[in-house]
Amino acid sequence: MQECEQVMEFASGNEMASMAIRQIGYDLMGYYPITPSTQIAENLDLMKAEGKTDLIMIAAEGEHSAAGICYGAAVGGGRVINATSANGLLYAIEQFPVQSGTRYPMVMNVACRTVSGPLSIKGDHSDIMYLLNAGWPILFAHSSQQVYDFNIVALKLAEAIRLPVAVAYDGFFTSHQKRRCMRFERDEDVRAFIGEKKEPYPFLDLEHPITVGAYMNEPDLINNRYQLYLAMEEARKVLPRLFAEYGALCGRNYEWCEGYCHEDAETILVLLGSSYDTAMVAVDRLRDKGKKAGILTLEALRPFPEQEVAKKLGHASRILIADRQDSYGALGGNLSMEIRAALQKYGCVGKVKNLVYGLGGKDFYVEDALAMFEIAESENEEFPAYYGVEKGSPEKAGMEKTPFFAPLCREKTQISATIVKEEKRCEPETERKAEQENKAAKVSERIRDCKQVTGGQINQTAAVPKRLAPGHGACPGCGIPVNVNMLLRAIEDPVVLLFQTGCGMIVTTPYPKTSFKVPYLHNLFQNGAATLSGLAEICYRKQEKGEIPKGDIVFIMVSGDGGMDIGMGSALATALRGHRVLLFEYDNGGYMNTGYQLSYSTPKGARSSTSHVGSCQYGKHYFHKDMPELMAAANIPYVATVAESNPADFIKKAAKAADYAKKEGCAYVKAISACPLNWNDAPNKERRVIEAAVNCCYFPLYEVERGITTLSYDPKQNGKKIPVLDWLSMMGRTKHLKKEEYKEVVDSLQEEVDRRFRCLQAKSESPYL
């Protein structure tokens, strides 16, 4: 075979993955953004906007759904790609055996990142090792070049053995570092290598209907599993052949495992991923000193190349296996355990040590590789379980002897600046009259009572101590602390806060600092509301038992609109169960924490890093989610929308919400929240931008109290109504919509906004709607 034309690129692993995906010509990508793999979807979306690919891209509301979208598309016979990392991989994990067990090929890139918690975004291998038992072949690339090459080989492998394949590589070190790489010049060469897709049982062939996903117990399941086992063994045969075919096209030849100076080495260090490259430099230095040092890395984790590993390591007298992950309690990570087993099986006699290093992306320098060689060569049988940990010194421990603030006990916050009282919605006289007019009126048909707030003045509520300490790391002008503070100044009872993952959480709690002066918990954003349910219930139980003092405590979840996408199910279920908690959403219309990908609340037409604007795309192509109405449909006692541009209204609603959360059940409050960085507007103008969002009715202010909808503010009546475009024009992310070519987009958004507002008006006019 003849080598194909290639071009040089200066690119990162994620960029090379994106190029391979584009060149292969996949049909569909189902994904959910998660650092550090997000760039793949972003790059492809940009290509799509510019007309360079016609890939169908579906941003799911979470990785579990993304995996489902991919599965469905694969069953339908499409060529399907996904990309994820860390907890995203774990969230989707139950889908992976479904896909492999039913034998539908696809490819998934995993930019490896440490699994939470505590949350860290940096690279290690704790995520990918969870995939070992899923029935997916796993290729591991240690360079951007390999990311490209393996992406191409992976699909051919997947289709050859009818299994989904993962291509893993180091998050950041490989995914983000830009290096010299080569790629095929012509897409046709890539496509010719992969060939046509063959489907043994075309699902969409209506003439020959098939059933996929049988209910299967004994005696059948074990046979199905054995077929999977055989497929993986088939991969063992197929992959070397594919590597050889591929190598003939590009001159880059791959094996199960790759060594450097290992043939005659007495001491070999085994490393996975980018550390292998860095360690080469250490080998050179040791060789210069006459030491017989070598290194080895694996390019496939599944099927595990035990024979090849044993062959390359067998002669060494000392071996150190460095794991960038731990299988806690197993005395090592999965890599070292599997290699130890292989060495034993093939009768290798070298001394083997293993250690865990580099967790959470802790940098790996040449000096670290040298130190590891020293550990390997030490006569001491003992070896450290972890490399690179710090004991810490009590003097430096930073355990402050006295706190910076007095605890915010009840007496400090209960200053009666805002008071909530129960009030009859109708005067008794009017109600009696109504009953007389309609004799059949039952109690249940009566208009329910509401709560009334007195006080709540801006000046007076300034006396409520802030629950957030200053010094947090939000961008200048960020709306999140503004909204959280506005909410909390109305709530005088003690509060317990739970933040779902997002900017709000990241900027307030960078270890070892925290901006919270009250009890605070973080959980991942698909699960905050459920977590708060449990927390609140245990508190109420402890109060009943007298284990902690009685008295109202308000349990509040704070989430971005991103958390309210992936955590929508959890939040709705919490609402349906009627826990006494307050769910507070700050909606900045995007996944700002990860670089502004579209959320379901991003306005239609808005530019984001997964809804680029180009000749073939105008930004996000569907309408913003109406979360308050979804919550209202859960029939919780209180739903409200608030905006910082209407502070008095905000404070009153916050006070009411807290009162409901204490006494009756779930309350939900949503604030529109500014993000100067990604709205791309001036930080000092944000309140005006928010005011415009309210005045154009994109973000109507209203409440649904015990099922009764009341508009809090009608811009038209106040002579403030503006077209949606006036608001969109204020932000860089939507400014392009001013152009004539986007008139249709703007018109459709205007129509949708008007329709939703008319619905609200109608509901507001009738207590029964």
Next chain:
Amino acid sequence: MKNSVTLPITDENGYYEIRLESIGGLGANLCGKMLGELGLKYLGLNSASFSSYGSEKTGTPVKGFIRYSGPEVDIRIHSPIKKPHLLAVFHSALLTDASVLEGCGSYTDIIVNTVNGKEQESFLAPEKYHGVYFVDAQKIAIETKSRVNVVMLGAMAKVMGFVELEALNAICEASLGKKYPAALSGNLEGIKRGFEEVKKAADQYLDGKSRQAERKAGREAETVEGTLDVPVWGYETAPIGGVNPNYGNSVVNDLSPSRQGYFPIFIPEKCINCGLCDTTCPDMVFQFQKGEFKGREMMINKGLDYYHCKGCLRCVDVCPVQALVSGVEAEHPGKEYFMPNQELLRSPVNYEKAGPDGYVTSESYLTEQRMKGGEV
């Protein structure tokens, strides 16, 4: 492929290493990418570039790393650059942070974006380094309608000595010109003026040839000691589970480096104590206390906690009576009505200079915004 340029100095691995020290919003990330691509595609070198991960909120400290080597050398090392041959400081306020100069020594050329080079020399002790250079990149950027990053790019090319202005123009046209043709001429002008206007601070060093010998020797020699990467708590001292019992301790962060020249000035005589500033401030800067105003008992604005003000000027925009106005910080060194947080039981021993933190790890969108000169 062009013939490879000759690198003036390389380390034991054959690399010429560049480190960028910046804050989010100045475009160092893009600058690093352009430098990397420049090396590979226009200088005939091999190159690699990356940024410090996980810090791209506005005002966040950002580091960029670029490695050059001859085309035959593989760049294998993936770790950050500890001992740069060229250090570019995109904002002079960063010099107060010791970690910025970490690992620099007699082999290092340092370029600082500064308004007044003289003032910065005290921080820098130029005799420790191979060369210290200043350029007023902010001013040039404003005058040429370009960005700080391209001006710094020009200045760096000049100091590196092996990059022709033509190569810079070519990379600029290739990476920015196609997408943002309108901004191209400004950017090219910015590069040119950076190249031309960067100035050496002190000239106590030797002439060209012996200087190179001096640099190589210097690589192993005295460097600025680092304090990075040493955690406050270790596994014997940290509470288990990542629990943090030091509630509210972010108050020790001094966020004033986030301000970009402007800050709010308070005029109490005009203040009507409406409290709107307190509702719009994301950083809890306003210190309201019980008091009397026009005979009524109410909360009174007593002053601003400038340690935590990031200069967003939201308060100036909402103040209905112009009791808060925007001012150029450099013109008001006294900071009247500076009142540290009044809820503190004790004053922090040391406020720690810090920028905002957090992570934004996606670049495509932000890059676009910046190239358009957006308020990022």
